[in-house]
Amino acid sequence: MIAEAGLIALWLAAALAFLQFALCTIGLTKGQDQFFAAVRPVAIAQGVLVTVSFLLLVWLFIRSDMSVQLVVSNSVSMKPLIYKISGTWGNHEGSMLLWVAILGVAGAAIGVFERTLKLRTLVTTLAAQAFISIGFYAYLLIASNPFERSFPVPEDGQGLNPLLQDIGLALHPPTLYIGYVGLSIAFSFAVGAMINRDVGPDFAKAMRPWVLGAWVFLTLGITAGSYWAYYELGWGGWWFWDPVENASLMPWLAATALLHSVTVLATRDGLRAWTLMLAVVAFSMSMIGTFLVRSGVLTSVHAFAVDPERGSFILALLAIYIGGAMALFALRVGTVKEGSQFEPISREGSLVANNLLLSAILGIVFIGTLYPLVVEGFTGEMISVGAPYFNLATGPVALILVAIMAAGPLLRWRRDKAKALLNRISIPVFLTAAALFALVLFTTTMSVLSLLGLSLAAGIAVASFAPLWKRNLRRTPMHTYGMILAHFGVAVALVGMASESSFTEEKLVAATPGDEVTVNDWKVKLHAIEPMAGPNWTALEARVTAQYANGTNYEITPQNRMFPAAQTQTSEAALLTRWNGQLYVVLGDSDEQGRWQLRIWWKPFVTMIWLGGVLIALGGLLAMVGRLRRAVRQRKQREYAEEWI
Amino acid sequence: MNRWLLWVPLGLFAVFFAIVAAGLMRPKDNIVESKMVGKPIPEFTLPAAVEQRPALSSTNLATGEPQMLNIFASWCVPCIAEAPQLLELERAGVKINGIASRDTPQDIANFLNRWGNPYARIGTDVRSIVQLELGSSGVPETFIVDSKGVIVHQHVGDIRKEDLPELLKIWKEAG
Secondary structure (H helix, E strand, O other), rough: OHHHHHHEEEOOOOOOOOHHHHHHHHHHOOOHHHHHHHHHHHHHHHHHHHHHHHHHHHHHHHHHHHHHOOHHHOOOOOOOOOHHHHOOOOOOHHHHHHHHHHHHHHHHHHHHHOOOOOOOHHHHHHHHHHHHHHHHEEEEEEEEOOOEEEEOOOOOOOOHHHHOOHHHHHHHHHHHHHHHHHHHHHHHHHHHHHHHHHOOHHHHHHHHHHHHHHHHOOOOOHHHHHHHHHHHHOOOOOOOOHHHHHHHHHHHHHHHHHHHHHHHHHOOOOOHHHHHHHHHHHHHHHHHHHHHHHHHHOOOOOOOOHHHHHHHHHHHHHHHHHHHHHHHHOOOOOOOOOOOOOOOOOOHHHHHHHHHHHHHHHHHHHHHHHHHHHHHHHHOOOOOHHOOOHHHHHHHHHHHHHHHHHHHHHOOOOOOOOOHHHHOOOHHHHHHHHHHHHHHOOOOOOHHHHHHHHHHHHHHHHHHOHHHHHOOOOOOOHHHHHHHHHHHHHHHHHHHHHHHHHHHHEEEEOOOOOEEEEEOOEEEEEEEEEEOOOOOOEEEEEEEEEEEEOEEEEEOOOEEEEEEOEEEEEEEEEEEEOEEEEEEEEEEEEOOOOEEEEEEEEEEEOHHHHHEEEEEHHHHHHHHHHHHHHHHHHHHHHHHHHOOO | OHHHHHHHHHHHHHHHHHHHHHHHHHHOOOOOOOOOEEEEEEEOEEOOOOOOOEEHHHHHHOOOOOOEEEEEEOHHHHHHHHHHHHHHHHHHOOOOEEEOOOOOHOOOOOOOHHHOOEEEEEEEOOOHHHHHHHHOOOOOOEEEEEEEEEEEEEEEEEOHHHHHHHHHHHHHHHO
16 A cells, blocks of 8 residues: 555655646746735645655565565565665665655745745746656656556565665665755756746855755765765775766866856856856766666766666657756847856856866866767777776876866956965965975885875865965954855865875785784784674675784774675675775685785775865855845844834 | 967867768778788787786787787776677686776776676776777777787777677687
8 A cells, every 4th residue: 555655645745746837837828917825835745745645655674575576676575674675776766766755855945935036036946847747747657657566465575785775775765865866956047037037146146055965965965976986886986087976076067167157247247148058067977867867878886777768768758858947048149148247367267268178177077978989889899998098088188177266256346456366375386395295205106296296185185275364354254254164175185086096005915813014004814714693694894903003902993794585795894994095894705724814904084075075065055045034134134124114 | 369269169060070970970890901911920028917917918818829919908888798799608608818908906896897808808008008009099909819919800899799800710710
């Protein structure tokens, strides 16, 4: 019954999305404003129903209801509760339902919270949101029904991919999805603005918190995903340029560009067309990412169930939504008045440079991700574009970008002088030069990119706080602190990346119990290998002690796990975190002489990569809260003033 | 702003659409007979890629038994996908030699440790020179050579489960 209830809720939500779209369009075209009153409640009801549908699927997973096909193929009754829940989105249908649920909730959130947008723009936005939802409801109901029954009912399920049985995976996809799909709001806003020719500072101010919110989740999701890959794949790497990773990076790049250009629109009424385009592109990248992952046109380590028919379905949706929005852009933006002008050396100028460079990186990643497909199309050969291309192509652009990031906030709006900027930024420039000099002098192993990255990071770390110079700290607005924190986070992450790629030390040994290995300041000793049993796995566990140079002893236990239900093996790396880095130990296989493979890495400051990511997200959160508080305060003041008059 | 510029995004999207639509429609068939089939392996000598395995030269491929030659890279995702199939071939008794393309010793060692090492010998081809001489432009690719070192088959792209019987048949016939 639960499955049927879930399906009915999904159908009802789809019907409401249709109603929402109809109400909006009839109201808009016939000038029947009384229709608009119903739009908000319908949007909210739609969000509630699709959420109910999703929660019912979660419940089916919790109960291990083996009469539902999806539960059978992705769950097993002897599994910890948390992984039963996360199993809901560890598969195609379930994750698509989560996707659609977030889309519905996003529409409901607009209905509940959006108060500043002009009525007609708001209604058009909700119409666009409903129009997107209709397509994805159709996709779920026609091509990916998560509630399908299985017959005959098997005794138990086939289990979830063991790599996915991890707390990181329980949280990473929902976070990422909220970010991905949250960008649909910016997309719908842009459609609303284009149709009503309502592009200006007020519109930008209304859109900005939504963009910031989605961006915060996206940043957290990518950071969590990177950390998850780092410790769960047991490979010691934190970014692989895999198509699925690129699929999450591309919307982030577009959204980052968007939240900077939206500030130009809000503050100076500039970059009108460009901002609209970015709002369209950001969510388009989310949809394209979903398509690339789900259709299986690209080979990836993230092996999802692949079905070309589903691929064609999503591709058709892409054509309608992205093609439609871009055609609307071409037709309408010519009639939107151009915004105000500015000089190249100005805050706007630096934000334009930021946008162009971010777009360049986006282009490089996009081309690199699709290139194998193009080559296959023309020559029939299959190739893989890997890290060498991506690192080399994006690295230099990213470094120029962060250098501009240091200077941009120190520039005045509209017009500034290069000399004045040099004055303001002299200390960070000096620091960068000094760091570069010291690194060239004292290190030998660094690549040019890491060398520049690390020295730039030193300068940026200081430069990011420079906007506070000579300012009243208590009267500095919260969103400025947000920006400072986010930019500082970039410097922190950059230190982690450069340090990890240059100073990591690695040892691979075949050890028998009793052997000791020295890596950097650590003495790592293997004591014994013991069998272990978990709820749905068995493992071989190595008892290892690691002694730091100062004499402190730590016990760690890397494991090699066997999951009988899925017949797979995973290696559970043991990580030891100190303030100055991480010791990373992986237990491998044994050889005929009873020796065990041990891989040991010392990765100095590697944790700063993710710490930086979290700081960037926190900065975004601070900026969002600051902007919202200010908007509420201004609205209250206006209302108060109106009462007086 | 120039009016036609506004159509550029739509144009780019159309290009993207055409590429992926073609990619979706194309049947997944990756067995291509190349020009090198029927010719002897070109002469080459490559240094060892990792400590655990000896170096590889063309003379190692003409030893009186049929062998396979797999071109791979640690940064190549389809290579990960085909790793289990290579291990299966090794278990079936096939001697597989590897050429690591554009790679570093550490990355190769990581790759082999993580995804298995089916190779008897591995040469490192840092600038893809031997790879190009073999008539291969991408990774992964797999050649089957007969007992005299003549290429009898070239498999482009990753080896999937369903390719195994065919490859084993060709390997046996080359003996």
